[in-house]
Amino acid sequence: MSQRDAFLSRISGALGRDRPPQLPPSAPPYSVGPPDEIAERAALVTDMMKRNADNLFATLAHVAESAGWNVARVPDPRAAGKRILEIAKDLEARLGVFSPHPIVRAALRADPFAGSGIELLPVALGLDESESPQRGRERLRAAMAVADLGITGVDYAIAETGTCVIIPKAGVSRLVSLLPPVHVALVERGQTLPSLDELFTLRRNDFMQGETRSYMNLITGPSRTADIEYTIVTGVHGPGEVHMILVG
Amino acid sequence: MQPRTTQFRQNSASALADERIQRNLAGLYSGFHSARIDASSATADWESLRARGHEIKSHVIENLDYYLNTLADSVERAGGHVFFAKDAEDASSYVVEVASKRGIDLVIKSKSMLSEEMGLNERLEAEGMEPVETDLGEYIIQLAGDTPFHIIAPAIHKSREEVSDLFTERLGAPRYEDIEDLTKEARRQLRQKFLAAGMGISGANFLVAETGTVALVTNEGNGRMVTSMPKVHIAIAGMEKVVPSIEDLAMFLRLLIRSATGQMLSSYVTAVTGPRLHDEEDGPEEFHLVIVDNGRSRILADEHLRESLLCLRCGACMNACPVYRKVGGHAYGWVYPGPIGAIVSPMLTGLSDGKDLPYASTLCGACKEACPVKIDMPRMLLYLRKELTQGDSYPEHRSADAAERLAVKGWRASASSDAAMRATNLAARLGQALLSRGGEISKMPGPLSGWTDHREFPRAQKPFRSRWPLGDDAARRPRDER
Numbered sequence: 100m101s102q103r104d105a106f107l108s109r110i111s112g113a114l115g116r117d118r119p120p121q122l123p124p125s126a127p128p129y130s131v132g133p134p135d136e137i138a139e140r141a142a143l144v145t146d147m148m149k150r151n152a153d154n155l156f157a158t159l160a161h162v163a164e165s166a167g168w169n170v171a172r173v174p175d176p177r178a179a180g181k182r183i184l185e186i187a188k189d190l191e192a193r194l195g196v197f198s199p200h201p202i203v204r205a206a207l208r209a210d211p212f213a214g215s216g217i218e219l220l221p222v223a224l225g226l227d228e229s230e231s232p233q234r235g236r237e238r239l240r241a242a243m244a245v246a247d248l249g250i251t252g253v254d255y256a257i258a259e260t261g262t263c264v265i266i267p268k269a270g271v272s273r274l275v276s277l278l279p280p281v282h283v284a285l286v287e288r289g290q291t292l293p294s295l296d297e298l299f300t301l302r303r304n305d306f307m308q309g310e311t312r313s314y315m316n317l318i319t320g321p322s323r324t325a326d327i328e329y330t331i332v333t334g335v336h337g338p339g340e341v342h343m344i345l346v347g
Numbered sequence: 348m349q350p351r352t353t354q355f356r357q358n359s360a361s362a363l364a365d366e367r368i369q370r371n372l373a374g375l376y377s378g379f380h381s382a383r384i385d386a387s388s389a390t391a392d393w394e395s396l397r398a399r400g401h402e403i404k405s406h407v408i409e410n411l412d413y414y415l416n417t418l419a420d421s422v423e424r425a426g427g428h429v430f431f432a433k434d435a436e437d438a439s440s441y442v443v444e445v446a447s448k449r450g451i452d453l454v455i456k457s458k459s460m461l462s463e464e465m466g467l468n469e470r471l472e473a474e475g476m477e478p479v480e481t482d483l484g485e486y487i488i489q490l491a492g493d494t495p496f497h498i499i500a501p502a503i504h505k506s507r508e509e510v511s512d513l514f515t516e517r518l519g520a521p522r523y524e525d526i527e528d529l530t531k532e533a534r535r536q537l538r539q540k541f542l543a544a545g546m547g548i549s550g551a552n553f554l555v556a557e558t559g560t561v562a563l564v565t566n567e568g569n570g571r572m573v574t575s576m577p578k579v580h581i582a583i584a585g586m587e588k589v590v591p592s593i594e595d596l597a598m599f600l601r602l603l604i605r606s607a608t609g610q611m612l613s614s615y616v617t618a619v620t621g622p623r624l625h626d627e628e629d630g631p632e633e634f635h636l637v638i639v640d641n642g643r644s645r646i647l648a649d650e651h652l653r654e655s656l657l658c659l660r661c662g663a664c665m666n667a668c669p670v671y672r673k674v675g676g677h678a679y680g681w682v683y684p685g686p687i688g689a690i691v692s693p694m695l696t697g698l699s700d701g702k703d704l705p706y707a708s709t710l711c712g713a714c715k716e717a718c719p720v721k722i723d724m725p726r727m728l729l730y731l732r733k734e735l736t737q738g739d740s741y742p743e744h745r746s747a748d749a750a751e752r753l754a755v756k757g758w759r760a761s762a763s764s765d766a767a768m769r770a771t772n773l774a775a776r777l778g779q780a781l782l783s784r785g786g787e788i789s790k791m792p793g794p795l796s797g798w799t800d801h802r803e804f805p806r807a808q809k810p811f812r813s814r815w816p817l818g819d820d821a822a823r824r825p826r827d828e829r
C-alpha cells in the first residue's frame with residue numbers, strides 16, 4: 100500500500116468508512132457558487148468592473164490610504180512617470196528597478212528620468228539573448244537587492260481592502276515589489292474589483308480555463324510587524340514605504 | 348517541542364507572580380482583542396460569514412479523505428510533490444531527506460506552529476543544518492532558545508530591553524533602545540540569510556483542494572521571501588487546513604485575518620500553486636507539500652472532539668480567554684495555548700499528559716463567542732473533563748480525582764429530586780459560610796482546593812437555579828455588569 104493510500108485509509112477509518120469516496124461529497128456548500136456557473140459569474144464581474152470603474156477607483160483611493168499606501172491620482176501615464184520621478188528624487192535614489200508591465204512602460208516612455216542621474220533597470224529575462232536565464236536571474240536579483248525602489252503595475256486592485264494584486268509571469272518578477280525598501284504600484288482605471296470575492300471568482304475561472312500561474316500576491320500597505328511590545332514598525336522584510344498611483 | 352503540559356498549575360502560578368508577563372498580557376486585550384471587535388463589526392454580515400465558515404469547514408472535515416485525495420492530485424498536476432506524514436518524525440525525515448539530497452545546509456523558515464509541534468528545528472540542527480526563523484517574533488524566540496507565547500505574536504512576553512540584550516549577546520549588535528532599530532537590525536541580519544538559503548520552509552493557512560494552492564497570510568514579507576528566493580520550497584501543513592475551492596478563500600481570509608489582528612487584510616496574502624513555471628521570472632524550481640497527521644486522526648475519530656479541527660489558528664479565543672489573559676501562553680506547556688490548546692494539546696500529546704489543561708477554563712463562553720468559525724470549546728472542555736474523571740485508562744490520576752468524581756455523582760443524585768437539591772444547596776451555603784471571609788471563599792478544602800488556590804471564589808448569595816423562577820436577570824448578565 101502506498102504511503103498516500105495508507106494515510107488516506109487511516110482518515111477514512113476515523114470517519115467510519117473503508118476508503119475515500121470517489122465522487123464529490125453531495126452538494127458541497129461552496130461559499131459563492133458551483134463550478135459550472137463560473138464562466139458566467141466571471142463575465143458579470145468583468146462587466147461590473149468596467150461599468151463601475153469610477154466609483155471603485157474612488158473607494159480604492161480612500162481605503163488604500165487607510166491601509167498605509169501613499170495614494171496619488173494622475174490623469175495619464177505621462178503624469179504617472181513624473182510622479183515616479185518625484186518619489187525617486189525624494190528618496191535620493193540612485194537605482195530603481197521596474198517590471199515592464201505595459202502601464203509602467205507607458206509611464207516611462209517619455210523618459211522622465213533622463214538627466215536625473217537615477218538609473219532605471221527593467222527586471223525581465225531574455226532582453227539580452229546572449230545571457231543564460233540562470234545568469235540573468237543572478238544579475239537581476241543582485242540589482243534588486245541594492246535598488247532604492249521597485250516599480251510595478253498590477254493585475255487587479257481591491258476596493259474593499261485597499262489591496263494590489265500582482266500575478267507574476269514572464270516580465271513580472273516576484274521580487275520587484277519585495278526586495279527594494281520602497282514599492283510604487285501603478286493601478287489603471289478599470290482594474291479595481293469591489294471585494295475579495297470577485298478576485299477569487301476571476302481566479303477560479305482562469306483556473307478552469309487552464310490559465311494557471313504558480314503565484315499570486317495580495318499586497319495591502321507596507322511590510323509591518325507588532326512583534327515587540329505591540330509596537331507597529333514598518334519595513335521589516337518587505338518595503339516600509341509604499342505608493343499607489345492611480346492612473347486615469 | 349517537548350510537552351510540559353503536566354505542569355499547568357506550577358507554570359501558571361509563576362506566570363501570575365511575574366509582573367512583566369502580567370503587563371505584557373494586558374496589552375493583548377487592549378491590542379488584538381479590541382481590534383478584532385472593531386474589524387468584525389466593520390464587516391458586513393459577519394455573523395453569517397461565521398456560520399458559513401463553520402458549515403464549510405465541517406463539511407471538509409466530514410469528508411477529509413476525499414478532499415485530501417483531491418488536493419494531492421491538484422498539487423501534483425501543478426508540478427509539486429506531495430508527502431503524507433503519519434507523524435512528526437515522518438515529516439521531519441522527509442524535509443531532511445530533500446535537503447540533504449540537494450546538499451542544502453541553510454534553511455529559512457516563515458512562522459509555522461506545526462514546525463514547533465514537530466520540533467523541526469532541533470531535528471535539522473541535529474543533521475548539521477542551519478534553520479533560521481525569519482518572522483521577527485520567531486527569530487527572537489529562536490535566538491533566546493525559548494518557545495512561543497502566543498500563536499500570532501510568539502515573542503510578545505519579551506520587553507524591548509530583553510530583545511536588545513539578546514541581539515547584543517547573540518548577534519554582537521550595538522545596544523538599541525528603539526524598537527525600530529531592533530527591527531532594522533533583524534532585517535539586516537536576515538536579508539543575508541534570504542539571499543543565501545537553499546531551502547525555504549513555510550506553513551500554510553489554507554490548502555485549496557481544487558487548485559492545489561497553498562495560501563499564506565503574513566505581514567512582514569518573510570513569507571514571500573521564503574516562497575520566492577530559495578531553489579526549493581517546502582510547505583508543511585496540518586491535514587485539517589483544506590478548503591474546497593479557491594472561491595472559499597475570500598470568506599476564510601476575512602474570518603482569519605480580522606479575528607487574528609483586526610486588519611481588514613494582512614499586508615500580504617500569498618497564493619502558491621506548485622513551483623515556478625518555465626516562463627516565469629523567478630521562484631523555486633521545486634515545490635513540496637508535506638501533509639501531517641501527528642495525532643490529528645485521533646481527534647477526527649472522536650465525534651465529540653472532531654469540531655476542534657475546524658480551527659483557523661487565529662488566536663482570538665486566547666485573547667478573549669480570562670484564564671489565558673492571566674497565565675499567558677507558556678503555562679499551557681505546549682505549542683497551542685488558550686482554550687483551543689486546552690483541547691488539542693491533550694489529544695495530540697496524550698490525554699494523561701495534559702490532564703490539567705481542560706480545567707484551565709472558567710467555561711464562561713468568551714472563546715466560543717470570539718471564534719470566527721464558532722467552535723464550541725466549552726462543550727469539548729466539559730467532555731474532556733468527563734473523560735478524565737471517568738476514564739479508567741489513567742490510573743496514576745484516579746485517586747486524586749476520586750473525591751471530585753464522588754462530589755459530581757452526589758450532585759447528580761440530588762439534582763434528580765427537587766427537594767433533595769434544595770437541601771443540598773442549603774447545606775452547601777452553610778458550608779461556605781464557615782470558609783469565607785467577607786463574601787469571598789478563599790480556600791476550599793481537600794481535592795476542591797485546585798479550584799480556589801489561584802483565585803477568589805465568589806460566594807453564592809443565592810443559588811443559581813433559584814434565580815430563574817424569580818426571573819432574576821442578574822444571573823444572565825455577564826459578571827462585569829453585575
Ligand code: SF4
Pocket residue numbers: 606657658659660661662663664665687714717718719720721722
Ligand atoms: S478555536 Fe477559533 S478562535 Fe481559537 S484559534 Fe481556532 S479559530 Fe481562532
